[in-house]
Amino acid sequence: MKKKSNRPSFIPTVPAASLWLGLLIVFSVTAILFSGRAEAATKKKIKFASHVSSTAKASARAAGATSKSKIAIVNVVSYTNVYSKRSTSSKIKGRLYKGTGVYVIKTKGAFSYVSSGSVKGWVKKKLLLTGTKGKKLMGKMSPKVAKVTATDLNVRSDNSASSDIVVNLKKGEKVIVTGVSGDWAKVRLTDDETGYIYRKYANIKSGLATGVSLAQENAMEQRVDDQEEENESSSSRVTDSGADEKSGSSSVPSGNWKSLGTFQMTAYCPCSKCSSYGYQTATGVRATAKHTIAVDRNVIPLGSKIRIAGSDIIYVAEDTGVKGRTIDIFFENHSETIEFGRRSGEIFILED
Numbered sequence: 523m524k525k526k527s528n529r530p531s532f533i534p535t536v537p538a539a540s541l542w543l544g545l546l547i548v549f550s551v552t553a554i555l556f557s558g559r560a561e562a563a564t565k566k567k568i569k570f571a572s573h574v575s576s577t578a579k580a581s582a583r584a585a586g587a588t589s590k591s592k593i594a595i596v597n598v599v600s601y602t603n604v605y606s607k608r609s610t611s612s613k614i615k616g617r618l619y620k621g622t623g624v625y626v627i628k629t630k631g632a633f634s635y636v637s638s639g640s641v642k643g644w645v646k647k648k649l650l651l652t653g654t655k656g657k658k659l660m661g662k663m664s665p666k667v668a669k670v671t672a673t674d675l676n677v678r679s680d681n682s683a684s685s686d687i688v689v690n691l692k693k694g695e696k697v698i699v700t701g702v703s704g705d706w707a708k709v710r711l712t713d714d715e716t717g718y719i720y721r722k723y724a725n726i727k728s729g730l731a732t733g734v735s736l737a738q739e740n741a742m743e744q745r746v747d748d749q750e751e752e753n754e755s756s757s758s759r760v761t762d763s764g765a766d767e768k769s770g771s772s773s774v775p776s777g778n779w780k781s782l783g784t785f786q787m788t789a790y791c792p793c794s795k796c797s798s799y800g801y802q803t804a805t806g807v808r809a810t811a812k813h814t815i816a817v818d819r820n821v822i823p824l825g826s827k828i829r830i831a832g833s834d835i836i837y838v839a840e841d842t843g844v845k846g847r848t849i850d851i852f853f854e855n856h857s858e859t860i861e862f863g864r865r866s867g868e869i870f871i872l873e874d
């Protein structure tokens with residue numbers, strides 16, 4: 523039996539420096555990560571911090587982070603509010619979704635003052651995980667992502683240049699890295715398909731989500747509201763009848779939509795029943811309802827805009843995890859995924 527490594531999987535092996543740097547850019551702060559090994563890396567990080575843009579460093583200082591700030595991971599079902607004072611009845615400054623990384627600047631009573639992205643304020647201390655538990659959740663919520671830097675890059679079946687080519691990735695495409703060994707990184711293509719890429723041709727970074735300010739949150743909600751209004755007015759909701767809806771009165775969004783024929787359609791949400799990745803998608807962006815779909819990248823290229831017959835929602839292929847002629851639609855709640863169930867229908871792709 524293979525000996526279980528005592529190194530948490532998210533802690534980079536080689537080259538530690540570039541991964542720490544990635545994390546550093548995400549947070550724009552030179553803070554100490556958890557403890558132990560992380561502290562040993564502090565010196566390296568400070569050294570590498572000189573490569574980080576001065577803007578990033580300035581924003582880190584502005585955020586109030588010091589070398590003594592600790593990173594914690596938000597552990598909630600969906601999200602928690604960030605308050606202006608140590609009271610849940612004080613003004614809400616923003617939201618922290620599950621798995622968001624925060625810098626804990628100070629703790630007073632049941633609240634901690636944190637900084638994450640553009641959000642600063644007080645959150646309930648008990649919702650923040652640090653230490654081993656934090657590491658565990660962090661490993662789950664912040665998979666390392668490889669962005670292809672070469673014009674194109676083969677994903678191979680094994681860590682050898684003579685092994686079979688599984689798929690070819692184009693410059694800028696992203697895949698989740700599940701392990702690194704020597705010159706090769708093991709990557710996840712779908713839930714049950716992995717491959718290997720030559721590390722030299724990709725930029726591997728680790729990233730945690732950051733806080734969402736009230737303004738950003740309102741902008742997002744506005745988008746959703748607009749979409750809902752449109753749907754209601756055009757009676758174009760996709761229903762159980764799926765493909766039959768085609769003849770409905772929905773207005774087709776402008777653009778050159780090419781039919782891809784009939785696809786199976788399934789639904790997923792951030793819950794643990796659906797996925798172990800929460801809001802994290804294969805492309806590294808945060809999954810959004812009425813926007814994100816998971817595809818088989820060999821069938822629909824990542825980044826494609828997709829529309830379902832009878833609906834005017836424009837989805838973006840941002841995630842992987844299905845095989846063949848299936849799209850998996852992201853929903854916010856599990857109950858919605860059950861309601862959607864499994865359907866089949868004609869889908870369209872937006873051509874340039």
Ligand SMILES: [Zn+2]
Nearest residue numbers: 791793796856
């Ligand atoms: Zn679910």
